[in-house]
Amino acid sequence: MKIHLTSVFVDDQAKALRFYTEVLGFVKKYDVPLGETDRWLTVVSPEEPGGTELLLEPAGHPAVKPYRDALAADGIPLAQFAVTDVRAEYERLSGLGVRFTQEPLEMGPVTTAVFDDTCGNLIQIATQPQ
Amino acid sequence: MADDLFKALADPTRRTILDELTEQSGQTLFEICSRLSMKHRLGISRQAVSQHLAVLEAAGLVETRREGRCKFHDLNTAPLRQITERWPAPDPSGPEESPS
Numbered sequence: 451m452k453i454h455l456t457s458v459f460v461d462d463q464a465k466a467l468r469f470y471t472e473v474l475g476f477v478k479k480y481d482v483p484l485g486e487t488d489r490w491l492t493v494v495s496p497e498e499p500g501g502t503e504l505l506l507e508p509a510g511h512p513a514v515k516p517y518r519d520a521l522a523a524d525g526i527p528l529a530q531f532a533v534t535d536v537r538a539e540y541e542r543l544s545g546l547g548v549r550f551t552q553e554p555l556e557m558g559p560v561t562t563a564v565f566d567d568t569c570g571n572l573i574q575i576a577t578q579p580q
Numbered sequence: 581m582a583d584d585l586f587k588a589l590a591d592p593t594r595r596t597i598l599d600e601l602t603e604q605s606g607q608t609l610f611e612i613c614s615r616l617s618m619k620h621r622l623g624i625s626r627q628a629v630s631q632h633l634a635v636l637e638a639a640g641l642v643e644t645r646r647e648g649r650c651k652f653h654d655l656n657t658a659p660l661r662q663i664t665e666r667w668p669a670p671d672p673s674g675p676e677e678s679p680s
Binding site: 522525552553558 | 608626648651
């Protein structure tokens with residue numbers, strides 16, 4: 451068994467696609483219309499085009515808002531992406547106007563930071579322990 | 581007021597939270613929990629951390645603010661002045677007498 455897809459709920463799929471590609475640097479993999487407005491929309495890392503896909507899933511279900519509001523209030527991220535240098539990525543994304551709720555924090559072998567994806571989620575970036 | 585302050589300071593976990601907020605003020609609950617578990621190896625639940633923060637907030641040592649959808653915790657050391665006002669600390673400039 452493999453983990454080939456995971457998802458985050460997004461307020462607006464078009465806006466999310468822009469953020470996840472133009473700001474974060476992922477590339478679109480699938481974009482298939484579903485129903486009237488929703489799309490099956492996934493992105494992957496350019497470093498791993500055949501790797502795990504991230505589904506940018508419409509946040510229309512009524513359970514999504516209270517779930518995300520409660521987690522955001524406490525600063526809890528809903529997804530984590532691996533980067534080679536958290537501080538460099540923090541500088542790059544801050545320069546693009548991304549708002550961080552946690553600045554780079556070194557904790558032993560792990561460094562993490564948390565930012566707002568502007569689509570309703572907090573995302574953690576982390577260096578993997580070598 | 582003083583009782584709340586002394587009670588807040590009496591617990592080692594709460595003192596560690598104050599240490600971490602001294603290093604970086606303006607933390608989410610998630611960051612405080614991360615620091616306690618990863619830096620200090622404290623096996624403590626999010627609910628317990630929340631309760632510690634409530635005690636610190638009652639003592640005025642921690643203040644919270646909302647920014648966007650997140651809640652941040654800031655350090656406020658002003659209440660600690662009550663301690664040195666009640667039991668004055670020695671003059672930090674040392675034993676030298678100031679000319680009178």
